Amino acid sequence: MPKPSKIPLAKDKTCEGCHRRPRWSIKSKYCQKCSKSYQRMRNKGYPPEAVQGFWDYIDKYDYVCAYTQMALDLDDPKSSRYMVFDHVVPGDPRKIVPCTALANTMKTDMLVDEFKDAVCQIADHFRLGKPVNIKDPVHWYRLFPKKTGSSDD
Ligand SMILES: [Zn+2]
Numbered sequence: 001m002p003k004p005s006k007i008p009l010a011k012d013k014t015c016e017g018c019h020r021r022p023r024w025s026i027k028s029k030y031c032q033k034c035s036k037s038y039q040r041m042r043n044k045g046y047p048p049e050a051v052q053g054f055w056d057y058i059d060k061y062d063y064v065c066a067y068t069q070m071a072l073d074l075d076d077p078k079s080s081r082y083m084v085f086d087h088v089v090p091g092d093p094r095k096i097v098p099c100t101a102l103a104n105t106m107k108t109d110m111l112v113d114e115f116k117d118a119v120c121q122i123a124d125h126f127r128l129g130k131p132v133n134i135k136d137p138v139h140w141y142r143l144f145p146k147k148t149g150s151s152d153d
Helices: 032-044 048-061 101-107 112-128
Strands: 083-087 096-100
Touching: 032 048, 032 083, 048 096, 083 101, 096 101, 101 112
Parallel strands: none
Antiparallel strands: 083 096
């Protein structure tokens, strides 16, 4: 007679995303937070390298904003702290990081260095009255396709 198999309880296994919390069911590889993230990444169709990069980030830092280190809200899509996926390079889905909806809205189509420079310049302006000279972000015009064959060319 075969040995009765011992099905481990979900709480005995660690989440494969964050490696911090227990899995939330015996059918899931993930804790509740990581399960939500997994579903959202799948719905968005991110490529495997982006998903792996996301898990590497979560494994290292857990659910904090990549730009502010504020704790991320995974439940309320209306919260300014709601976790969204930032394309590190605007328009390129191959590298994503979790960040607050607020930081993502502020970053818009800037590269990370452009975002930091803009925020610091604006902060210096608010605090010290320094003039602001923000250069055009390199990806700024990607949403405004160039017209071809127009009479202005
Ligand atoms: Zn997890």
